[in-house]
Amino acid sequence: METKNIMIVGVGGQGTLLTSRVLGAVILDGGYEVKLSEVHGMAQRGGSVVTFVRYGNEVFEPIVEEGCADVLIAFERLEALRYAHYLKKDGVIIINDQRMDPMPVVMGAAKYPENIIEDLSKDHKVIAVDALSEAKKLGNPQVFNVVILGVAANHMEFSKDQWMAAIEKIVKPKFVDINKKAFESGMEIEK
Helix, strand or coil: CCCEEEEEEEECCCCHHHHHHHHHHHHHHCCCEEEEEEEECCHHHCCEEEEEEEEECCCCCCCCCCCCEEEEEECCHHHHHHHHHHEEEEEEEEEECCCCCCHHHHCCCCCCCCCHHHHHHCCCEEEEECHHHHHHHCCCHHHHHHHHHHHHHCCCCCCHHHHHHHHHHHCCHHHHHHHHHHHHHHHHHHC
């Protein structure tokens, strides 16, 4: 198998770490080699968090190069815009249609860009999901990241059973059921 490249981007506190761990577990259980690398930019203060995930029969380095990502999972619109140049021409961006103003916008020193999803859709395949609303329907807004992971799973070769096993392995036992429901909800959005 040719190496696949996935990026998960968001801001601190959005669950990128849990998402990358579930993804890593499903890849390992699928029999592939996986390399993960996380970059935190003031994550605890709402700064950018980027996780690179590379997998295949043989993977030599963890960093995804610009123009090479098969899937870009973005937990926030501006983060999708910020990292879209990493996507391959035939790649897909899965965006949580949520706005989280960075500090310069909050302080009035910058403006939040308008029409991000529409602009990205001109050059890329974009799947925009209101994952936060889906998670709220399930009774727990914190599982929005797993809703998005469910959408992304439709663009990977792992079975639903493999994903469920990875969730059981990684998520704390008391949160497994809600995370499974969130994942299933995400898988159904795009079908």
